[in-house]
Each structure stands twice: as structure tokens, then as C-alpha cells.
Amino acid sequence: MTHASIASEVARFNEGFEAQIGPDLAGTFTREQADLRSAGAPAAVVSVGDVLPDAKLLTAAGDAIQLSAVRAGGPAVIVFYRGGWCPYCNITLRAYQRELLPTLLEQGIKLLAVSPQHSEGSEATAQGAELGFDVLSDPANVLARALGIVTEPSADARLAHTRLGFEVSDSNADGTAAIPYPAVLIVDAAGTVRFVDVxxxxxxxxxxxQIVAALRSL
Structure with missing residues (x-):
């Protein structure tokens, strides 16, 4: 069965979303996205060949666990997402559940999703999308900061969120608006980064x- 690309699902979502929120708010987000594209990802992001740092994360149940323990000495695909409040993240996680996870299970490769939201948010994300892989919290973006992938919404975007009845800092475990750039890392059994897409x-x-093609290098 052929599935739609994430990009096409996003385009379809955007059509309805922009009609729902109106041109003023839609324009705010469009300008934010254009500014982000213009700035690009920071230069100091994690690179292929780097060793993945260990970090203390929280499970969706609120239990502390080391990233190394979750990986259990095996390869992994690690997905950094902004939070369950982000519709683009949910579209992506559902696509990975549907189309990527079966391939990873066949190869014995872990799929991990990481965000800075509190554990209750991770649990809601996992349950809402019926995810069959680990959904973890990175409080205060400790792991994301070590990888150089932390940012936050623009001031205008945060005002737009408020008008929509939402505040990013309420979702995050540390009460800040810091979030990771959407990113995918593939690490081998030794913890060496073999693929990065930010x-x-x-x-x-x-x-x-893209992920399936990159897995061939493991």
C-alpha cells in the first residue's frame, strides 16, 4: 500500500488550518516559517561521526531513565519533536508509527521520540496517536542542547499561540518555551551518529x- 508523504499530509493540513484560524494568524506563522528558513539551523548542530551523549530522560509514566538504557546497546532512530501540541509533529509521529516502525522492528532497531514536554504530555501524545514506540521527555532540553538543536517560537508566534488558547511553556517540563528543532538522528550500536537531519x-x-535509505549504512 502506498502512503502519502509527510509533506503532502502537511500541505493538506495547512489548507484547513489556515482557513480555520484566518489570514491574520496564518500570516504570523507564515512569516515565522520564512524567518526560520532564512536563518537556517545553527552551525553547531550534531554531526555524523559524533558520539551520542547520554542523558537522563523521563518515560511517559514519569520514571527517570538513561538514554543508554533505552537504547540497550543497540542502534536507534531518535526523533526530536516540539510537543504533542504541534500538529506537524503529530502528523510525523503517526507516519513513523504507520510506515517506519514495522521496518525497524524487523531489523531490531529502536524508535524513540523525544520532546521537552512533561511526562503527562508524552503519555497523551503516545495514547492520542496510538504509538507503539517509546515517547520520552527531555526536561529542560538537556539532550537537545547537547546536540545543538534548541530554539523557541518567535515572540509573534507566541502571541498567536495565546490567541489560540495555548502557551508552549505550559507544556514544557521546565516551564520555558524552549523547544528542539525537528530532527532525526540515527545512531549505531556503539552510539555513533550515522545520520542527521535537522x-x-x-x-x-x-x-x-530518507530514514529507510539511511539505515542501509548501519
Whole structure:
């Protein structure tokens, strides 16, 4: 069965979303995305060949666990997402559940999703999208900062969020608005980074086909 690309699902979502929120708010987000694309991802992001740092994360149940323990000495695909409040993240995680996870299970490769939201948010994300892989919290973006992928919404975007009845800092475990750039890392059994894809524009995501192709290098 052929599935739609994440990009096409995002485009379809955007049509309805922009009609729902109106041109004023839609324009705010469009300008934010353009500014993000213009700035690009920071230069100091994690690179292929780097060793993945260990970090203390929280499970969706609120239990502390080391990233190394979750990986259990095996390869992993690690997905950094902004939070369950982000529709583009949910589109992506559902696509990975549907199209990527079966391939990873066949190969014995872990799929991990990481965000700075509190554990209750991770649990809601996992349950809402019926995810069959680990959804973890990175409080205060400790792991994301070590990888150089932390940002935050623009001031105008945060005002737009408020008008929509939402505040990013309420979702995050540390009460700040800091979030990771959407990113996918593939690490081998030794913890060496073998693939990195970081997106400055949060509406752009790593397609399943890109990840599957990158897995051939493991």
C-alpha cells in the first residue's frame, strides 16, 4: 500500500488550518516559517561521526531513565519533536508509527521520540496517536542542547499561540518555551551518529524513505 508523504499530509493540513484560524494568524506563522528558513539551523548542530551523549530522560509514566538504557546497546532512530501540541509533529509521529516502525522492528532497531514536554504530555501524545514506540521527555532540553538543536517560537508566534488558547511553556517540563528543532538522528550500536537531519522550518520533516535509505549504512 502506498502512503502519502509527510509533506503532502502537511500541505493538506495547512489548507484547513489556515482557513480555520484566518489570514491574520496564518500570516504570523507564515512569516515565522520564512524567518526560520532564512536563518537556517545553527552551525553547531550534531554531526555524523559524533558520539551520542547520554542523558537522563523521563518515560511517559514519569520514571527517570538513561538514554543508554533505552537504547540497550543497540542502534536507534531518535526523533526530536516540539510537543504533542504541534500538529506537524503529530502528523510525523503517526507516519513513523504507520510506515517506519514495522521496518525497524524487523531489523531490531529502536524508535524513540523525544520532546521537552512533561511526562503527562508524552503519555497523551503516545495514547492520542496510538504509538507503539517509546515517547520520552527531555526536561529542560538537556539532550537537545547537547546536540545543538534548541530554539523557541518567535515572540509573534507566541502571541498567536495565546490567541489560540495555548502557551508552549505550559507544556514544557521546565516551564520555558524552549523547544528542539525537528530532527532525526540515527545512531549505531556503539552510539555513533550515522545520520542527521535537522529542519529549521518546523513544517518540514524527515520523510520515511530518507530514514529507510539511511539505515542501509548501519
Amino acid at each position: 529542519h529549521a522550518d518546523y513544517t518540514k520533516r524527515t520523510e520515511v524513505a
